[in-house]
Amino acid sequence: MADFQEIVEHIIGHLRKVVPPGTEIAAESRIVGDLGLDSLVVMNFVMALEDDFDVSLTMDSLAKVETVGDLARTLEALTKR
């Protein structure tokens, strides 16, 4: 299973496709606050991640996600189960 850092890199790979070129993205980046993504873009990119990791994120767990790192930890926990 992928470890935390690999998951972060994977998420950043997806995010690069939807943020303006040159935007800095790190584990601490806030997905809505710093990257300015709207809810629809977020939903589509989360669904792509769910496919990649073969998991489903509950709406509750998503509501608690703020940063790229939060999302990576949530995915890590699900893939370890």
Add this chain to the structure above:
Amino acid sequence: MSILDKFAPLGQSYAQLRELGADPFAVTFDSMRSPVEATIDGRPVLVFGSNNYLGLTFDPRMVESGIEALRTYGAGTTGSRIANGTYLGHTSLEHKLAEFFGRRSAMVFTTGYQANLAMISTLAGRDDVLLLDADSHASIYDGSRLSAAQVIRFRHNDPDDLARRLRRLEGQPGDRLIVVEGIYSMLGDRARMAEIAQVKRETGATLLVDEAHSLGVLGANGRGAAEEAGVEDDADFVVGTFSKSLGGIGGFCVSNLPDFDILRVCCRPYMFTASLPPSVVATVQRGLERMVEQPELRQTLHRNAHRLYDGLSAAGFILGPEPGPIVSVRLPDVAVAATFWTALLQEGVYVNLALPPATPDSHPLLRTSVTAAHTDAQVDRAIATLTKIGAALGVLETNNG
């Protein structure tokens, strides 16, 4: 500083909209001259933005039934269904609904919103999983928030994605409740009911179908998308509303489950709100009869829907995926949409303006809808007016090369 400060960004967006001349949230109809003709600020408008699909709001027999019940039973019930708010009319309407759908039981709620809130929050308990279409109506999302279940979204109208998510849940205890809509309210597209029903059968999940926009519209008898697709047996619960094709207000759920009536004493949005006024109940029951007596209304509706869809499509508008009573025009941005909407109203055509995030793909929509009460001439006038403004605003796709 006030508790309302958090709405400042919303207030700014709203103010920007009003600067464009559009205040779609404050339209007041001063009079209704027919199901599709109104006046706004004293000026006549054609109504191409409602949910009055069968045009029944002025049906004389419905109106008379309402007046009679108002005289006989008074203005309201002043109580909940489980206290003093169940009159003969409520139970009679429930019997008629069950009979119409060919089901064992029916429950009537005060609105369709509450029907979804009630059913979804009550059916899906702590150990269960709710699977919602990503484009679900607010009442479905709100019902899921009231529920103690885990909530998972699947891609809009995508049975394969639904199946994958159900497979991922294998081995996890609890029931799975799938929620879909017969016709989706923003783009007017139909649920892929046959495939969804198959996924439901293969995975042993429970299926709830909200036929809000498809009651009286789809199916040989107007029972909705599940009837049209021949999968009514798979729809364990059918929810719907009286506020659209039946021209009144109220919500319902029908089911064949033997223990259904237990829900009457555990659905909070059923128990803790006053019941529908008897006049509304009488109107709606008569509306159901009128719908059954006049299947030709459904044919007229579909004819009108095709006329509007084909006309707007030929003019070069980007529309929803298929013709139906809801024909939505996709526009590039909020400024164009607001200008378009305002110009339409000035020309005497009212449509709904739908703005993101309430729209599925972050584009604003002019949500137009047709009814069985529109004449060909009225539909043609709407097409011509939209086309004229669309051309002036440069939003028509020129498909002649």
